[in-house]
């Protein structure tokens with residue numbers, strides 16, 4: 001699998017170009033039959049004005065078609081981090097899983113919305129002003145293993161990850177656009193905890209740097225093993241991780257310490273905002 005981190009632009013075509021160039025480079029170096037390319041949350045269009053984002057969300061079909069075409073052309077699976085997909089007067093933060101034939105095999109709509117006051121240049125995040133929360137859990141069978149889908153702020157809610165692992169997830173994707181202060185304090189411990197308690201690989205592709213209207217994101221894209229080890233992590237520069245997960249390790253961790261069968265607690269999904 002490959003994890004792409006860059007300073008995502010507010011201009012969708014620029015992000016598409018970036019993805020295209022990275023796929024060319026990756027495929028030159030890695031000719032493996034299967035390759036899963038993970039993109040960050042908001043990778044289509046980031047830090048645009050609310051009205052530009054809304055307009056894009058209600059006309060994101062051609063953009064999605066272009067990403068699907070790239071998946072097919074370069075024979076890769078793509079986790080299209082999130083793409084805003086319009087619904088009524090808002091949109092879903094949709095994370096798509098696209099196979100190497102360019103077909104969308106899964107769509108997860110971000111469940112937990114980031115309505116939070118942060119001590120940074122933007123301060124008041126109110127994702128629910130524009131975004132409709134998802135209501136469905138997604139675990140999908142792939143050549144890479146069973147993939148559970150989450151997005152960014154979801155990582156703070158262990159119940160979601162517990163439900164995904166109870167449904168058999170081996171790898172949980174967490175495309176993200178984390179703030180810098182919360183990233184410094186919480187990014188790694190949260191992701192490591194989710195990996196350890198669910199005995200899954202965590203793969204988190206993140207945006208990084210200062211974006212077009214001044215918003216800053218934390219970077220530090222990371223892959224974590226089912227034992228909680230940081231297998232690979234980026235700093236704040238645009239860069240990629242390429243990583244081959246060892247599924248035997250996952251089996252061994254679960255055999256030695258069968259958390260799922262020991263667990264005495266269940267969370268309920270409230271379906272509320």
Ligand SMILES: O=C(O)CNC(=O)[C@H](CS)NC(=O)CCC(=O)C(=O)O
Nearest residue numbers: 042114125127152153177178179182
């Ligand atoms: O807005 C977009 O275009 C893409 N989406 C995001 O950037 C989202 C919502 S504002 N960011 C987060 O969820 C950060 C979570 C976070 O930083 C934390 O949990 O501490």
